[in-house]
Amino acid sequence: MKPLTTEQLLDLIENRLPPAEEAAVRARLAVDPAAQAELQSLAELINLMRDDDSVDAPEYVIARAVRLIRPIAPAPAPNLFRRIVATLLRDSRQMPLAAGLRAAQTTPRSLAYSADEYELDVQITSRAGFWQVRGQIFGADLAGVVTLANADQSVQAPINELGEFDMPPVAEGVYTLRVALPACEIVIERLELLP
Amino acid sequence: MQDADDAWLVAACRQGDATAWEILIRRYQRLIYAIPRRAGLDEDGAAEVFQRVCMALLEHLHTIERPDRLGAWLATTARRESWRQLRGRRTSAIEPLETDEEREVTIVDPALLPDEQLERLERQHEVRLALARLDERCRALLQMLFYRPDPAPYDVVARELQIPEGSIGPTRARCLQKLRRLLEESAG
Numbered sequence: 001m002k003p004l005t006t007e008q009l010l011d012l013i014e015n016r017l018p019p020a021e022e023a024a025v026r027a028r029l030a031v032d033p034a035a036q037a038e039l040q041s042l043a044e045l046i047n048l049m050r051d052d053d054s055v056d057a058p059e060y061v062i063a064r065a066v067r068l069i070r071p072i073a074p075a076p077a078p079n080l081f082r083r084i085v086a087t088l089l090r091d092s093r094q095m096p097l098a099a100g101l102r103a104a105q106t107t108p109r110s111l112a113y114s115a116d117e118y119e120l121d122v123q124i125t126s127r128a129g130f131w132q133v134r135g136q137i138f139g140a141d142l143a144g145v146v147t148l149a150n151a152d153q154s155v156q157a158p159i160n161e162l163g164e165f166d167m168p169p170v171a172e173g174v175y176t177l178r179v180a181l182p183a184c185e186i187v188i189e190r191l192e193l194l195p
Numbered sequence: 196m197q198d199a200d201d202a203w204l205v206a207a208c209r210q211g212d213a214t215a216w217e218i219l220i221r222r223y224q225r226l227i228y229a230i231p232r233r234a235g236l237d238e239d240g241a242a243e244v245f246q247r248v249c250m251a252l253l254e255h256l257h258t259i260e261r262p263d264r265l266g267a268w269l270a271t272t273a274r275r276e277s278w279r280q281l282r283g284r285r286t287s288a289i290e291p292l293e294t295d296e297e298r299e300v301t302i303v304d305p306a307l308l309p310d311e312q313l314e315r316l317e318r319q320h321e322v323r324l325a326l327a328r329l330d331e332r333c334r335a336l337l338q339m340l341f342y343r344p345d346p347a348p349y350d351v352v353a354r355e356l357q358i359p360e361g362s363i364g365p366t367r368a369r370c371l372q373k374l375r376r377l378l379e380e381s382a383g
Contacts, residue, residue: 045322
């Protein structure tokens with residue numbers, strides 16, 4: 001005997017069969033447990049749909065819930081190409097000396113720079129024909145390296161946990177000082193180490 | 196991302212992905228809203244329950260152990276919040292999902308949203324989600340035949356969907372089979 005089709009079972013559920021055909025389908029159904037199970041499964045699915053009187057939540061309710069999450073700003077990727085040129089704020093050489101004092105080459109020259117969210121203090125001293133640069137950086141995430149270089153020479157020093165660096169002595173000249181940090185590079189373009 | 200499963204979306208939400216969060220909320224909004232309404236709350240009360248459930252979800256994103264059972268988690272949380280509303284026990288803090296023992300204590304009226312009714316709402320929601328994944332033609336046909344209070348006569352369906360009346364019966368059978376396959380897939 002040919003098994004009942006899904007279409008016949010659905011027509012039975014929906015009362016769409018003519019009386020004679022319905023009687024025939026029921027008779028075959030009575031002796032076909034697989035068809036009975038299929039009929040029950042289809043009827044349950046249709047009942048789920050027919051009984052579903054749910055409605056969408058109002059849009060303002062949804063929108064309010066959607067706004068609950070605050071997107072986490074992506075961590076700034078290490079970007080050595082973000083280059084900040086430091087701006088000189090103060091140079092002790094440009095400031096008037098206190099009465100009674102004379103400038104001396106052994107007196108450290110003090111410079112203060114600003115570079116966006118960072119600040120730099122730089123101390124320059126001269127001794128025995130060589131120049132030494134020390135400094136401190138203020139800001140966040142200061143792990144990095146400082147490079148002092150010109151066409152003739154280049155020296156490097158690490159930045160310690162306090163943001164301090166202490167460069168090896170160099171000969172006189174005009175240098176570029178670069179501070180390489182995880183988030184950026186700070187540049188002092190013309191650092192004159194001259195008498 | 197619209198088709199991503201719940202586990203994937205939850206993982207993305209844990210990373211602060213606002214798009215994934217919106218997809219999750221929109222996917223479950225009807226279920227979350229249906230539960231307080233079925234419990235007898237008015238629109239304002241249901242809106243408050245909705246917000247509380249979403250806040251609880253946000254707070255528990257990192258501790259939900261079965262993201263693939265998110266629908267059940269949301270339904271249970273929505274029922275608890277609905278009971279709380281109905282009892283007038285409004286609290287400002289969202290409590291963590293209760294243990295079974297605590298949940299027993301919470302029940303005021305077991306006749307209100309019993310497990311069977313909650314499971315039926317979840318099941319109906321699963322059918323709607325599966326329906327949304329059907330092709331347009333099947334979706335429209337099943338909606339006209341089974342989601343209207345008074346099922347449309349075949350001649351009306353044929354006219355609205357611009358298909359031969361004689362093809363409605365066989366197409367209906369094929370579409371329901373597709374729907375069942377989608378439900379089986381989503382049940383894993």
